[in-house]
Amino acid sequence: MEDSVYTEQMIASIRKVEATRPKRLEEAKRGYRFDKLSLKDSQELLEKFHPDYITEQKRTLRVGPSKGEILNIEVVNIFEGHSRIFKQYDEFLRRIKSPDYVTDVLIIGGGGAATSAALMAYKNGAKVILATKLRTGDANTMMAQGGIQAAVTPVDSPAIHYLDVIGGGHFKNEPELVEALVNDAPFAIAWLEKLGVMFDRNPDNTMMVLHGGGTSRMRMHSCLDYSGAGIMRVLRDEVKNHPEEIDLLEFSPAVELILNDRGECIGAIVFNMETEEYHVIHAKATVMATGGFGRLHIQDFPTTNHHGATGDGLTMGYRAGIPIRYLGAVQYHPTGAAFPEQIVGLLITEKVRGSGADVVNVDGEKFVFPLEPRDVEAAAIIREATPCENGGKGKGMATSTMYGVWLDSPLIDLLDGEGTIAKKLPAMVRMVNRFGIDMTKDPILVYPTLHYQNGGLVISANGSTILPGLFAGGEISGGVHGTNRLMGNSLLDVVVYGRRSGTSAAIYAKEKFIDWGKPTIQHVFEYEQEIAQFEDIPEDRITPVLLPDYTPEHVKKKQLTTSYSGNLW
Amino acid sequence: MANNDISDNSNVVQSNEVLVTEQTTSKPTTVPIFIMGKRYHVPSTLTILKALEYAGYRLLRGVGCRAGFCGACATVYKTPDSYKLKVGLACQTVVEPEMWVTELPFFPAVKKTYDIEKIPATAEAVMAIYPEIARCVACNSCTRVCPQDLEVMDIIQETLHGNLKKAAELSFDCVMCGLCASRCPAEIVHYNIAILVRRLYNRHLVPNSLELAVRVEELAENKYQNEVDRLKVLDEEQLRKIYSVRPREGSPGVELKTNRIDWDDEIMKGNVK
Ligand SMILES: Cc1cc2nc3c(=O)[nH]c(=O)nc-3n(C[C@H](O)[C@H](O)[C@H](O)COP(=O)(O)OP(=O)(O)OC[C@H]3O[C@@H](n4cnc5c(N)ncnc54)[C@H](O)[C@@H]3O)c2cc1C
Ligand code: SF4
Ligand code: SF4
Ligand code: FES
Numbered sequence: 001m002e003d004s005v006y007t008e009q010m011i012a013s014i015r016k017v018e019a020t021r022p023k024r025l026e027e028a029k030r031g032y033r034f035d036k037l038s039l040k041d042s043q044e045l046l047e048k049f050h051p052d053y054i055t056e057q058k059r060t061l062r063v064g065p066s067k068g069e070i071l072n073i074e075v076v077n078i079f080e081g082h083s084r085i086f087k088q089y090d091e092f093l094r095r096i097k098s099p100d101y102v103t104d105v106l107i108i109g110g111g112g113a114a115t116s117a118a119l120m121a122y123k124n125g126a127k128v129i130l131a132t133k134l135r136t137g138d139a140n141t142m143m144a145q146g147g148i149q150a151a152v153t154p155v156d157s158p159a160i161h162y163l164d165v166i167g168g169g170h171f172k173n174e175p176e177l178v179e180a181l182v183n184d185a186p187f188a189i190a191w192l193e194k195l196g197v198m199f200d201r202n203p204d205n206t207m208m209v210l211h212g213g214g215t216s217r218m219r220m221h222s223c224l225d226y227s228g229a230g231i232m233r234v235l236r237d238e239v240k241n242h243p244e245e246i247d248l249l250e251f252s253p254a255v256e257l258i259l260n261d262r263g264e265c266i267g268a269i270v271f272n273m274e275t276e277e278y279h280v281i282h283a284k285a286t287v288m289a290t291g292g293f294g295r296l297h298i299q300d301f302p303t304t305n306h307h308g309a310t311g312d313g314l315t316m317g318y319r320a321g322i323p324i325r326y327l328g329a330v331q332y333h334p335t336g337a338a339f340p341e342q343i344v345g346l347l348i349t350e351k352v353r354g355s356g357a358d359v360v361n362v363d364g365e366k367f368v369f370p371l372e373p374r375d376v377e378a379a380a381i382i383r384e385a386t387p388c389e390n391g392g393k394g395k396g397m398a399t400s401t402m403y404g405v406w407l408d409s410p411l412i413d414l415l416d417g418e419g420t421i422a423k424k425l426p427a428m429v430r431m432v433n434r435f436g437i438d439m440t441k442d443p444i445l446v447y448p449t450l451h452y453q454n455g456g457l458v459i460s461a462n463g464s465t466i467l468p469g470l471f472a473g474g475e476i477s478g479g480v481h482g483t484n485r486l487m488g489n490s491l492l493d494v495v496v497y498g499r500r501s502g503t504s505a506a507i508y509a510k511e512k513f514i515d516w517g518k519p520t521i522q523h524v525f526e527y528e529q530e531i532a533q534f535e536d537i538p539e540d541r542i543t544p545v546l547l548p549d550y551t552p553e554h555v556k557k558k559q560l561t562t563s564y565s566g567n568l569w
Numbered sequence: 570m571a572n573n574d575i576s577d578n579s580n581v582v583q584s585n586e587v588l589v590t591e592q593t594t595s596k597p598t599t600v601p602i603f604i605m606g607k608r609y610h611v612p613s614t615l616t617i618l619k620a621l622e623y624a625g626y627r628l629l630r631g632v633g634c635r636a637g638f639c640g641a642c643a644t645v646y647k648t649p650d651s652y653k654l655k656v657g658l659a660c661q662t663v664v665e666p667e668m669w670v671t672e673l674p675f676f677p678a679v680k681k682t683y684d685i686e687k688i689p690a691t692a693e694a695v696m697a698i699y700p701e702i703a704r705c706v707a708c709n710s711c712t713r714v715c716p717q718d719l720e721v722m723d724i725i726q727e728t729l730h731g732n733l734k735k736a737a738e739l740s741f742d743c744v745m746c747g748l749c750a751s752r753c754p755a756e757i758v759h760y761n762i763a764i765l766v767r768r769l770y771n772r773h774l775v776p777n778s779l780e781l782a783v784r785v786e787e788l789a790e791n792k793y794q795n796e797v798d799r800l801k802v803l804d805e806e807q808l809r810k811i812y813s814v815r816p817r818e819g820s821p822g823v824e825l826k827t828n829r830i831d832w833d834d835e836i837m838k839g840n841v842k
Contacts, residue, residue, distance in 0.1 A: 030821065031819065031820060032821060038813075039809065134633055134641070135633065135639075135641060138633035138634065142633070142638050142639045143634050143636060143639070151784070151828075152780055152781050152784045153780065153828075154780070155825040155827070155828050156828050157793045157828040157829070158788070158793045158797055159793050159797050159829075160815070160830065162797055162800050163800060163811065163812055163815060163830070166800075166808060166812070167808070167809075167812035171805045171809065171812075175800075175801040176801075179797055179801060182797070183793075183794075186785050187785060187788070190777075190781055190782070190785050193771070193777060193781065194772065194777075195685070195768070196767065196770075198770075198771045199771075201775065205776045205777075205778055206778045206779065206780040206781070207781060211818070216815045216816065216817045216818065217828075218818055218819065224741065226741070226742060228638075229639075229744070230741075233745065233764055234764070234767075234768060240680055240682070241682045241683060241684070241685075242682070243682065251630075273629055274629070304636070306635065307628075307632045307633060307634070307635055340614075341614055342614065342616050426741075427637070427638070427742070430637070430718075430742075431636070431661070434637075435663075550622040550627075551622065551625060551627060552622070552623055552625075555623075555624075559625075
């Protein structure tokens with residue numbers, strides 16, 4: 001380990017991890033990994049150590065349909081922000097009457113939910129425009145590693161899947177939404193199989209399935225540890241196979257919805273970020289599929305999310321009157337990389353634990369069952385790593401900026417034979433390797449990282465919202481996963497609810513759409529008036545955020561004529 | 570060089586500031602890099618992507634996942650020690666002192682359209698769609714630039730020889746960054762061919778999962794709806810009870826004989842009424 005990137009203290013700690021490994025290996029072979037926490041102990045642990053329970057980091061939302069909700073400050077801020085179009089309200093009011101594009105279905109977003117919706121809307125006879133912020137497929141979907149759940153084996157059933165989903169979600173899930181999720185799951189996998197997704201298979205060509213955190217049956221389907229990419233690349237390819245029927249507008253995020261005088265959604269205003277033009281799109285039905293909000297860096301956590309995950313659809317939908325649900329529950333992935341600096345916050349997939357790696361402390365001791373539901377697992381790691389003076393156990397390994405615990409990956413090869421890691425986890429091996437770590441020989445230092453938006457806009461089982469003409473699906477929605485999503489159920493969510501919302505939108509466009517009516521953005525005006533009551537909302541807090549701001553202070557200080565704060569230029 | 574330009578001066582100031590702010594974290598080293606030929610001083614530990622941001626670029630193109638999965642940030646660079654062009658993903662490559670660097674976020678490449686259901690999984694079919702594939706001169710330029718270290722030339726060669734399975738496996742980790750296509754003398758767009766090959770292979774050569782097909786059929790007949798309906802109306806307390814006693818596949822002592830929830834047993838245990 002001479003030229004190791006690990007520090008001397010880390011290497012000393014790794015020796016301890018190695019010392020306990022034979023015993024842990026022997027236990028794992030017997031099927032024992034660690035005692036699971038009872039529901040009561042889990043609850044106590046959560047209340048003391050999960051970031052969701054830190055009240056100082058939260059604030060009451062004062063405006064809009066769900067005012068009174070207590071959310072993280074960063075999230076309140078996107079709702080208590082000014083519309084990008086308000087300063088030129090009259091001009092926009094004039095512009096929305098003469099559209100630049102007219103279509104049956106407008107899909108906002110370019111991830112798994114959006115592309116699934118686009119394909120289903122197309123299949124149901126609609127002309128589609130897909131407007132997205134970066135390139136199609138620059139999305140959280142592309143980054144998913146672990147897999148996608150569906151109950152397909154003879155010992156599994158949608159009912160058992162249902163039980164796992166709802167228990168993982170702390171029994172807060174909407175029954176109707178869970179029902180659709182688990183019942184559609186096998187159809188979703190079969191659809192992807194038919195589109196040519198390269199799933200991992202057993203020798204008899206059945207799907208290879210594994211456990212994930214909180215599953216009682218093995219039902220995690222995967223494409224090695226490129227599961228999201230395996231799916232996203234195919235969906236993108238298929239969307240691009242229909243250029244006549246599905247028009248892609250890239251680098252053109254939506255900034256506000258357009259309604260009509262009957263209060264129906266009839267499209268959106270999009271912003272071409274390259275030319276800085278605003279375009280008006282009229283659509284008989286609209287699907288909001290803008291994904292999550294990891295790039296808001298809630299409570300200053302690093303994040304696993306892609307560059308464009310700034311909660312835009314939440315802002316637009318909320319302004320148009322759609323309530324939110326469970327947005328206060330944020331998912332921190334238990335195992336984000338904690339060292340070296342360049343990869344802090346990036347995901348070390350749950351599949352590493354699913355494949356047999358233990359989570360151990362600085363002394364090499366196990367302290368938690370490695371596949372607890374995510375919030376419990378994350379809280380256990382935070383408790384173990386937090387110094388004693390701050391109420392933790394003080395058993396974390398220190399880096400120059402943070403604490404972490406070890407994810408003992410070499411155990412996987414010892415359990416299942418040399419080469420297993422390289423074969424099953426190529427993305428992980430490659431990523432840590434690029435920064436000097438050989439995970440087949442040494443453990444990886446990990447700490448929880450901001451990962452997933454458990455809640456979101458309220459939808460119903462067909463993907464509709466309370467706003468006629470507006471549908472939504474994927475990470476943007478709330479209720480499917482209660483207050484805690486299990487791995488593999490969100491990739492499933494995006495395919496199931498992407499398909500449902502796309503289908504529903506096409507049917508709405510065909511059967512329910514009356515006429516365009518009189519286009520308005522009155523909801524933006526009214527929302528601004530509500531905001532105007534509060535003097536502490538800064539004028540330059542413009543939302544949707546669109547892109548995270550990583551310009552360092554020393555540069556900003558000299559960019560005197562430019563404005564920032566949630567703004568682009 | 571002394572009188573290079575104004576930006577040189579401002580960089581001096583910049584790097585001083587860096588020293589001040591960095592002292593607290595005990596890593597004072599910055600290195601000069603040339604972004605599209607213009608010099609900036611950046612902390613030596615940053616990835617190229619973060620170095621661009623540190624220098625003041627607000628990225629729109631050339632950034633996606635920030636984690637090595639999306640291929641948005643293909644980057645080419647040279648270092649003083651070599652005449653060779655080096656490549657990498659900006660989000661996955663640490664800066665080197667004196668590097669000359671630019672992102673290559675877009676490369677014009679043709680993506681053909683097709684109906685995956687209708688085309689057979691053969692080399693001929695792929696060649697009919699992308700005829701240029703036959704022009705490969707086996708120069709290996711594509712392989713040399715792949716930031717994922719894939720055997721890109723072999724992907725093309727295996728496809729030509731009709732071994733779609735091998736080509737699919739070899740190309741599985743492709744992030745579609747476009748670097749291979751930018752170097753190919755035969756103007757082949759490797760990643761578009763590779764996704765076609767993977768889809769064809771999985772659609773037509775891998776037999777469908779029978780187990781999955783059976784489950785889909787069962788669901789079409791609503792086989793499990795009763796149990797789901799029953800779960801849907803339980804109150805939280807009852808759900809909690811059933812949830813906490815549910816057996817976990819693979820745990821010691823658990824032998825699963827059925828995929829039915831044992832309602833009789835649950836009622837006996839008082840978990841449900
Ligand atoms: C690193 C990582 C690993 C994960 N692993 C797993 C896993 O193993 N299993 C699992 O089930 N789930 C996993 N997840 C979660 C899962 O991938 C996501 O929840 C899911 O893919 C979200 O899909 P989506 O389509 O809703 O959103 P996304 O895929 O994020 O797509 C949202 C799209 O909307 C676009 N957009 C944003 N704002 C706007 C706007 N204003 N206008 C237009 N377009 C906009 C974005 O650019 C993007 O293209 C993981 C997530 C991450 C980040
Ligand atoms: S094969 Fe080509 S497109 Fe794919 S990762 Fe390698 S260089 Fe990039
Ligand atoms: S660069 Fe082009 S011609 Fe050269 S080996 Fe690769 S595919 Fe063939
Ligand atoms: S930003 Fe996605 S690979 Fe670098």
